[in-house]
Amino acid sequence: METTTVSVRTGRRERVHDLTGEAGRFVAGRGDGLLSVFVPHATAGIAILELGSGSDEDLLAALAELLPADDRWRHAHGSPGHGRSHVMPAFLPPSLTVPVLDGRLALGTWQSVALVDLNVDNQDRTVRFSFLAG
Numbered sequence: 690m691e692t693t694t695v696s697v698r699t700g701r702r703e704r705v706h707d708l709t710g711e712a713g714r715f716v717a718g719r720g721d722g723l724l725s726v727f728v729p730h731a732t733a734g735i736a737i738l739e740l741g742s743g744s745d746e747d748l749l750a751a752l753a754e755l756l757p758a759d760d761r762w763r764h765a766h767g768s769p770g771h772g773r774s775h776v777m778p779a780f781l782p783p784s785l786t787v788p789v790l791d792g793r794l795a796l797g798t799w800q801s802v803a804l805v806d807l808n809v810d811n812q813d814r815t816v817r818f819s820f821l822a823g
Contacts, residue, residue: 691719692819699806699814703752705745706804708735709794712818716789721823724794727784728816732774732808734781735816739799752777752807767810774808781805789820 695711708726716724726735738744762772787802788795796802804816 690819690821692817694815694817697804697814697816698812699804699808700812701809703749703807703809704804705736705740705748706806707740707801708804708816709740709796709801711816712787712802713794715818716792716794716820718792719789719820719822720792722789723821723823724787724789725784725819725821726787726802726816727819728804728814730783730808730811730814732777732811733804733806733814734778734783735785736781736803736805737785737787737796737800738803740801740803742799745803748805749807752780752805755780756807758807767808771808771810777805777807789823 697706728735756773758770764772764775
């Protein structure tokens with residue numbers, strides 16, 4: 690297995706960050722296999738969705754409705770609603786696997802790999818890419 694990490698600065702706002710280019714560069718020339726994308730944080734997730742067409746904003750809006758940033762959360766340190774960031778990975782898990790064929794991500798036409806981060810208190814994230822040759 691081959692692995693690397695990338696650093697992502699998400700800033701002080703909720704964010705959907707496109708990882709597709711970095712993931713594609715990592716698997717380029719590696720043949721067939723599986724790419725694991727993992728974020729080792731308790732308050733972030735990884736998703737496959739269409740980006741740049743409004744879907745990323747729609748996802749953040751849906752998460753805001755599902756997991757409001759208010760004082761209902763028992764996990765209550767940090768910014769208001771911080772506890773929701775700890776619940777989000779149950780809906781958007783911290784990892785996923787993408788097939789790789791001939792050194793290219795086998796994603797659908799409109800699919801992208803994205804880091805989803807609601808935690809405005811932690812603006813630096815690490816994402817691990819691991820390639821398992823087939």
